[in-house]
Amino acid sequence: MRTMVKSLAVVMAMGASVQLSGLAMAQQAPEINVTDTEIRIGNVMPYTGELAAFASIGKTEAAYFDMINERGGINGRKIKFISYDNNSDSETASEQTRKLIDEDKVLLLFGSFGTPGNLALRPYVNQKKIPQLFIASGDHGWGDPKDFPWTMGWQPSFRAEGRIYANYIQASYPESRIAVLWQNDQFGRDLFSGLQEGLGDLSRMIISDVTFDRSDKSIDSQVDLLQSSGAEILIFDGAPAVAALAIRRMNDIDWHPVFLLDNASASIANALRPAGLENSIGVISTAFLKDAGDPAWKDDPAMKDWSSFMDKYYPDGDKTDGNTVFGYAAAETLFQVLKQCGDDFSRENIMRQATSLKSYQSSVSLPGIVINTSPTDFHPIKQMRLVQFDGSTWQPIGEVIESAFLGKDN
Template structure:
């Protein structure tokens, strides 16, 4: 039934009229303002990611106070899709046809961005720095106007496979994953990385993003005898998983996907001990880690937060995500010089060379090319010590993490 609904929904999107915009609307309006469109889940089940859009908006407020970009002010228009792909398409069309934005940037989520991609590519409108780690955003030959930003979920899965092989080769592995493209991608990456070692996976179970409890799934996975548990989902459900592990006295090695890592902040003080030792990945600095207290980039970030987003959380990784993504877009727009045509914006987005945001970890750079629409390719493994996430190991380049056979 789920597959039938997906097919019907996809067909309805394809049936929607997507008439090309007038030629005059595909160029810079020349009115001295750079209009950027953005879609975020300000309502619905994924509101915990809304700070990404709020931070990006605040960042361009700061840019405007400093004179704008190449003499032009930036107008960042962010709309709510409630994590609904159909609404994402409606809101995107309004941004283009009513608000006359020049490009779409930083919109959140896989389903919504997939829904709007045909419309934006048909009309030659940049869909930049998608806030999703799906492989679909790195297909420049098929979708030359769509580009991702963060490391792919599948690459993250391969990183966890390498970790398990290196440190827990004798353990059985269980996987609890979100039943959508996001969770599936991470599981596929894990299987690719394990290669012939896929037999380590003795059980897996799924959950829906709207679920209020995952106790049943956790209980089933415990019965498998697994000594390692990989969770692939959102932070709120990851917190439920950690609590359930303690309730049933199951203490596997826990791996949380990068998106779920903020779950440890949602735990009550008495529960934090349950998360000690949890493994994850990161490509951003931790603003509350004493190791970065004298870091110039974090100092600038802290000053920005105090003035432009005082209601945001400096410890929120989604805020750092939005800050770094906005910095990346600013770099692209600066490279445009006086040519703010959509064609040149896309050309500059595909011409980033070792750009480094002030809040990405050392050694993690942002590079693109005409055939490379994957800006960030490196990550670091991290481990929670009860207070902060400690970096472990070296920078891992996902470009060199292919399937392994043993």
């Protein structure tokens, strides 16, 4: 039976007030955000709307903190994880983040999803000197300790991922023509910019690029246009649901370019299975976390622990959804930071510990993928590897890549 003390305060009421057990205390002492028994952590996640495929990140994180609380918490304190729904809307994300800070008085923000909402709140969060840690977004701007010393990313940057694809294309398909199908927002632009940077003078290989909106229900016309360009390589950068549409359309029109799929959409559950697993064979992407469906990890102790965790704390979760591994790994990283805090949970010490991670490796990271931070390095994960889908799992291509990260965003 699960403990009566729960960390989970996932709120999916789209802005409705949440009743917290410590509300009366908070009203009497509004600046108290950590006590001898509790640490308040705030999070915003798209539980509904167009980006709801990523909701499992927040649900996994909440379940992880349930597990930690059941085991006694962190240095004697239980986690109160307050997670609000942003309805896949950046303005709502900003409103919910302000609520976490101004009303719920969280000690820190952790793992909030998305780029626009987090960017909009970044100046406010830094003015208030509140840690904004391990944002679930690969925007290169999260690594700016000089101007925003309280904001830190976690995953590899979208721009660096674009450079990895550029390196791969130059090595494997140096004479091939490239088309790009990208989401018309900062997320899409970042990866496209990294691709162009990585290609350098060879950017002329890009003979066509077309955008789409993440709310599009059909992208047939865009895919058809890219096919007519004569491109032999197609790079997709967008949300999983649209990636599924693209893969299906390519199969329908019998177009089979080399297909490179952004890491954020490399979910078997949310992109490849809806597209048809047989249609997805050969898709290439990047990875920095273990694939739970890969038989290579069936005897791996860490993945056995993860599977047991899912069974007990998140039984409704889909183990083929890579976002559950993502949420688990991110929560593990925050747990490490808070453990290092000892009994000093000042915001200054939290940032001190977050910026002093040395060769830390999540239990579910791929071998060779480690986290290093410093007061001048706010890019925790700077390594990835190329992978290719074989119809059931992602198989590695080559070794871990980190040279692509030695660019403008580091």
